[in-house]
Amino acid sequence: MKNQEKILQVKDLYITFNTFSGKVHAVRGVNFDLYKGETLAIVGESGSGKSVTTKTIMGILAKNANKESGQILYKDDDLMKYTEKNYNMIRGTEISMIFQDPMSSLDPVMKIGKQITETLRLKYGVSKQEAKEKAIGLMKAVGIPEAEKRYNQYPFQFSGGMRQRIVIAIALACDPEILICDEPTTALDVTIQAQILELIKDMQKNRDLSVIFITHDLGVVANVADRIAVMYAGKIVEYGTTDEIFYNPKHPYTWSLLASMPDMDTDDKDELFAIAGAPPNMVHPPKGDAFAARNKYAMRIDFEKQPPMYKVSDTHYAATWLLHPDAPKVEMPKILKKRIERQKRRAGEK
Amino acid sequence: MLRYIVQRLIAMAITFFIIISISFFILRLMPGSFADDPTLPREVVEQLEDKYHLNEPLIIQYGYFLKDAVKLDFGVSLKVEPKRTVGEILASKIPITMQLNLFAMLFMIPIGIILGIIAAIRKNRISDHLISVVVVLFISVPSFVFASGLQYIVAFKWNLLPTVLSKEQVLNWARFKSMILPILALSFSGIATITRYVRSELCEALNSEYMLLAKSKGLTQLQATIRHAMRNSFVPLANIIIPIFTSILFGSLVIEKIFAIPGMGGVLINAINAKDHTLTIGLLCFYSVISLMTVLIVDLSYGIIDPRIRIGGRK
Numbered sequence A: 001m002k003n004q005e006k007i008l009q010v011k012d013l014y015i016t017f018n019t020f021s022g023k024v025h026a027v028r029g030v031n032f033d034l035y036k037g038e039t040l041a042i043v044g045e046s047g048s049g050k051s052v053t054t055k056t057i058m059g060i061l062a063k064n065a066n067k068e069s070g071q072i073l074y075k076d077d078d079l080m081k082y083t084e085k086n087y088n089m090i091r092g093t094e095i096s097m098i099f100q101d102p103m104s105s106l107d108p109v110m111k112i113g114k115q116i117t118e119t120l121r122l123k124y125g126v127s128k129q130e131a132k133e134k135a136i137g138l139m140k141a142v143g144i145p146e147a148e149k150r151y152n153q154y155p156f157q158f159s160g161g162m163r164q165r166i167v168i169a170i171a172l173a174c175d176p177e178i179l180i181c182d183e184p185t186t187a188l189d190v191t192i193q194a195q196i197l198e199l200i201k202d203m204q205k206n207r208d209l210s211v212i213f214i215t216h217d218l219g220v221v222a223n224v225a226d227r228i229a230v231m232y233a234g235k236i237v238e239y240g241t242t243d244e245i246f247y248n249p250k251h252p253y254t255w256s257l258l259a260s261m262p263d264m265d266t267d268d269k270d271e272l273f274a275i276a277g278a279p280p281n282m283v284h285p286p287k288g289d290a291f292a293a294r295n296k297y298a299m300r301i302d303f304e305k306q307p308p309m310y311k312v313s314d315t316h317y318a319a320t321w322l323l324h325p326d327a328p329k330v331e332m333p334k335i336l337k338k339r340i341e342r343q344k345r346r347a348g349e350k
Numbered sequence B: 001m002l003r004y005i006v007q008r009l010i011a012m013a014i015t016f017f018i019i020i021s022i023s024f025f026i027l028r029l030m031p032g033s034f035a036d037d038p039t040l041p042r043e044v045v046e047q048l049e050d051k052y053h054l055n056e057p058l059i060i061q062y063g064y065f066l067k068d069a070v071k072l073d074f075g076v077s078l079k080v081e082p083k084r085t086v087g088e089i090l091a092s093k094i095p096i097t098m099q100l101n102l103f104a105m106l107f108m109i110p111i112g113i114i115l116g117i118i119a120a121i122r123k124n125r126i127s128d129h130l131i132s133v134v135v136v137l138f139i140s141v142p143s144f145v146f147a148s149g150l151q152y153i154v155a156f157k158w159n160l161l162p163t164v165l166s167k168e169q170v171l172n173w174a175r176f177k178s179m180i181l182p183i184l185a186l187s188f189s190g191i192a193t194i195t196r197y198v199r200s201e202l203c204e205a206l207n208s209e210y211m212l213l214a215k216s217k218g219l220t221q222l223q224a225t226i227r228h229a230m231r232n233s234f235v236p237l238a239n240i241i242i243p244i245f246t247s248i249l250f251g252s253l254v255i256e257k258i259f260a261i262p263g264m265g266g267v268l269i270n271a272i273n274a275k276d277h278t279l280t281i282g283l284l285c286f287y288s289v290i291s292l293m294t295v296l297i298v299d300l301s302y303g304i305i306d307p308r309i310r311i312g313g314r315k
Helices: A050-058 A084-090 A112-124 A128-141 A160-172 A190-207 A218-224 A242-247 A252-259 A300-304 A334-349 B002-029 B042-051 B058-070 B086-121 B126-140 B143-157 B173-206 B209-216 B221-258 B264-273 B277-305
Strands: A006-019 A022-035 A039-043 A065-074 A095-098 A178-182 A210-215 A227-232 A235-241
Touching: A006 A050, A022 A039, A022 A050, A022 A065, A022 A210, A022 A235, A039 A050, A039 A218, A050 A065, A050 A095, A050 A178, A050 A210, A095 A160, A095 B209, A112 A128, A112 A160, A128 A160, A160 A190, A160 B209, A178 A190, A190 A210, A190 A218, A210 A218, A218 A242, A227 A242, A227 A252, A235 A242, A235 A252, A242 A334, A252 A334, B002 B058, B002 B277, B086 B126, B086 B173, B086 B221, B086 B264, B086 B277, B126 B173, B143 B173, B143 B221, B173 B221, B209 B221, B221 B264, B221 B277, B264 B277
Parallel strands: A039 A210, A039 A227, A095 A178, A178 A210
Antiparallel strands: A006 A022, A006 A065, A227 A235
16 A cells, blocks of 8 residues: 555645635545555545535535635646636546435436536547447446446436436546545445445446545445544544544544444444434534534544644544543443454454 | 317317307496487487397397307497497407407517526626516506506607507508507506516526526536526416417506507407497407417317327327
8 A cells, every 4th residue: 555656635725615604614624645556545525625625626516615725736737726617637637426316416408318418529529429338338337237328318217226227327438537426335235335346346446446435324335435534613633544443542632533333233222323413513623623512422632633643554644632642541432342352253254 | 288278169169168158248238328418309319229129138139149149140339339340340459459469479588588688697695686677666566556647657758769550551660650659558567578588487497407407417507507407497488478469458458548559459348338249249259269278279279289288298
């Protein structure tokens, strides 16, 4: 992992939004790297800033957004300095994105085929015939049966899962290097979710894509991600490889997230863990650790000063004062510990 | 589809029958008669009433009326243009009114759409606010106020355009020039309606997810707006333009009076005032047919314009 080429570097990204109730600090200094060919999952609850981060990378932020500071380095260019015109050169061809709801992300009155070939035709001036051949190839690749017939159909003639496949085909039409998936399975049935995840994995392997995968569903992440970044209140609070996050989480927020997720051994007698309270109001972000108010392990310093990133291993970092050498030794919650042991045992059996 | 149209046509025929029946009875229930001139000798009045079956019971008169109405024969005008058949009068008046209304449509649709697009793209900026003010003004001020205002300022004070419609029979420059003011007065409310509609539809489309996808797949804002947002916001637009046609048809009732246009409007008002029942019913029938047709065309047009209904409906 260490020797791999960094394809995208996000440095100290800070984004605010002007709203009627004040300035919302949506993303407060996010740092991460994306390596070539890997899948990085960004996990967090609603409003944690994960979508805003990726929309900034795509340059499709809403008009009331302010890019306060930070850098997004892609191929030696800083995307934060890009104008709309520069962005048009890389959108679709270098970085592409798929969205949460396939029901609304396709143009309802335009034929599927035209929507897939649009960029090819407009950007590269590819002939109609050639574009059609490419589109049908793509449709077959993303698992659409009878692609020739489907080419001339409208979005309403497709099911939700099929539409998400079309959206993926559209995103991949110009062979991008990076694919950003913004909760691509949230609006789908569970059975379809698995198929779409499988498809994204296949596409990534076949095309050597680098994928940023946004989700609030840890179960989804476990299957697809190489590395995971956990976001809370506009900051990345912990990141590491998937194994590290699932088997050796360090941040209390990650603990709570994992503990609140049911697993195979959860039965109706167990009560799932619920994180008390609500995320902070980002108009007035808290001075210290944003999670302190909901954190039963919080110390006084958590309310006063933001924790730095502590190194756990070469690939694993967490921002919590609990990792400070002087902090009391705190164990993760018991139910989580038990569960991790069970899972490790099971993984070992395999 | 054919079955649907037939169903709709039958429903329309029933509606039409109810409309003309109600019109018939309301008109006959009005006191007085077209022949109420006190200087007329008694025998002449009786002869006239006899001739038009006006001395018979209302229900029998209704029978006569229905029998002829089925053949689209509304008889002759009693007083406004005596002895000319209602059909003839309609045939001579409809083109004048229609010509004016069509020009008004041709003027208002592009202007309304352009203003709407500007307002949507520059949402919450000065140009949008200015357009909103104009829209509110155009919607809330009745067309006859604009008509009189234009007449006073443009025609009388500035002497730029004629005050009333020219008497030219053919459509030449002089006649067109005299039509400009009535066209303007007729178009304002339509422009406002279209602008408001385009603005809200386009704003919604611009904020939609498919615009995000269109942009993130590499289209420029302009390309995405034209190819996706506008396309989507125009689908429902087609269905408000047709009813606007009906509304300007009714709006022109008053405008025609102001600009001395010898169209349907003046005739209808004269006919009602003169208790010329045959002519009034004939004109009302025309307006009802137009309104009913509009509703039908709107319903059918959904199926033609919107692929979701056009193709989805075939299953």
